[in-house]
Amino acid sequence: xxxxxxxxxxxxxxxxxxxxxxxxxxxxxxxxxxxxxxxxxxxxxxxxxxxxxxxxxxxxxxxxxxxx
Numbered sequence: 001x002x003x004x005x006x007x008x009x010x011x012x013x014x015x016x017x018x019x020x021x022x023x024x025x026x027x028x029x030x031x032x033x034x035x036x037x038x039x040x041x042x043x044x045x046x047x048x049x050x051x052x053x054x055x056x057x058x059x060x061x062x063x064x065x066x067x068x
Contacts, residue, residue, distance in 0.1 A: 039055060
């Protein structure tokens, strides 16, 4: 019986953790739209070196996806 409670607690914890992660990631993406330096930093961490035109395109794409 106690292992059933443990499994249920694990499932609830995973669901809450996933929801919290999605919420945090969405907030970070919103910050990146208004902060080009943060977007540039993320691109460099991923191995990309973006020029100003590419940065503008990325910001427009993120804003377009936000509206959907």
